[in-house]
Amino acid sequence: QVQLQESGPALVKPSETLSLTCTVSGDSTSRDNWSWIRQPPGKGMEWLGYVYGRGTADYNPSLKSRVTMSLDTSKNQFSLKLNSVTTADTAMYYCARLISYGKFDCWGQGTLVTVSS
Amino acid sequence: QSALTQPASVSGYPGQSITIPCTGTSSDIGTYNYVSWYQHHPGKAPKLILYEVTNRPSGVSYRFSGSKSANTASLTISGLQAEDEADYYCNSYISSDTYVLFGGGTKLTVL
Numbered sequence: 001q002v003q004l005q006e007s008g009p010a011l012v013k014p015s016e017t018l019s020l021t022c023t024v025s026g027d028s029t030s031r032d033n034w035s036w037i038r039q040p041p042g043k044g045m046e047w048l049g050y051v052y053g054r055g056t057a058d059y060n061p062s063l064k065s066r067v068t069m070s071l072d073t074s075k076n077q078f079s080l081k082l083n084s085v086t087t088a089d090t091a092m093y094y095c096a097r098l099i100s101y102g103k104f105d106c107w108g109q110g111t112l113v114t115v116s117s
Numbered sequence: 118q119s120a121l122t123q124p125a126s127v128s129g130y131p132g133q134s135i136t137i138p139c140t141g142t143s144s145d146i147g148t149y150n151y152v153s154w155y156q157h158h159p160g161k162a163p164k165l166i167l168y169e170v171t172n173r174p175s176g177v178s179y180r181f182s183g184s185k186s187a188n189t190a191s192l193t194i195s196g197l198q199a200e201d202e203a204d205y206y207c208n209s210y211i212s213s214d215t216y217v218l219f220g221g222g223t224k225l226t227v228l
Contacts, residue, residue: 004162037219044120044221045206058216094163101151102210102217105174107162 002026004095004108012089012115018082022095022108029071033098034078036069038091039110046091050098051078085115121146121207121220128226134195137223139207140188145218147188151210154183154192157222158203167192194225202227 008020022034035050049059051069059067068081082089092112096104122140129135139152146152154167165174167183170190180195190209194201207220 044123045208045219046120047208047217047219050216060216096163099168101149101169102208103151103153103165103168104155104163104208105165105168107155107164109160109162 002097002106004097004106006093006095006108006111008111008113010111010113012085012113013117014086014115015084018080018085018089018113018115020080020093020095020111020113021077022079024076024078024097027097027106028073029076029078030073034069034071035096035098035104036080037094037096037104039094040088040091045094048080048082087115089113090115119218121209121218123205123207123220123223125221126224126226128228129197130228131197131199133197134193135197135225137192137194137205137207137225139190139192139209139220141190141209141218142188145188145209145211146185146190148212149210150185152183152185152190153208154181155206155208156201156203157206163206197227199227201225 003025012018033050033052036048039045051057055071057069071078092110094110095108097106152170155163157163170185171183206222
């Protein structure tokens with residue numbers, strides 16, 4: 001059974017960098033595609049991007065200039081960094097396994113990140 | 118690109134059927150049969166319940182079914198049960214760099 005768990009700071013100051021890690025069990029991050037999705041309070045979900053293979057990543061164009069995703073296959077983890085955050089980046093952040101064409105078959109429970117001074 | 122459109126809420130009585138529409142455009146739902154649906158109980162991990170419009174993953178109840186007409190995909194839940202009370206989200210593949218669009222979510226209340 002594949003399980004994903006997000007971890008990272010719950011509070012980030014404006015203009016700083018949001019950093020989250022997703023730890024995977026039951027599958028290898030050297031296989032498949034690994035994605036980040038967020039949901040601001042009271043709003044719908046937004047796909048942020050995905051990472052795969054040896055660290056190749058593809059990002060949502062709306063965030064491309066601020067986001068970086070990476071893989072650490074030795075720890076079976078993948079990570080998200082979002083720089084220059086504002087209060088608009090306050091959201092529940094989810095990691096998920098992306099099978100194909102928008103099909104996310106395993107998700108973490110999510111972690112709430114608040115951007116505030 | 119705008120998010121897909123879902124009603125904010127729907128409700129139904131136990132045993133009834135309900136349908137949740139997910140409306141996109143000719144650039145996403147209208148072109149691709151790559152619509153997925155997710156069930157989300159707050160505080161838990163979202164769960165994939167349908168993919169490629171009509172396909173159910175192993176272990177998902179037959180009471181969940183999907184369809185598509187033009188730019189609108191729909192999730193139908195038959196024989197409503199109390200445990201179906203949750204938030205439901207659709208998404209669609211799109212060919213541009215944005216890759217995936219999600220709906221705003223629909224809160225299902227079982228009365």
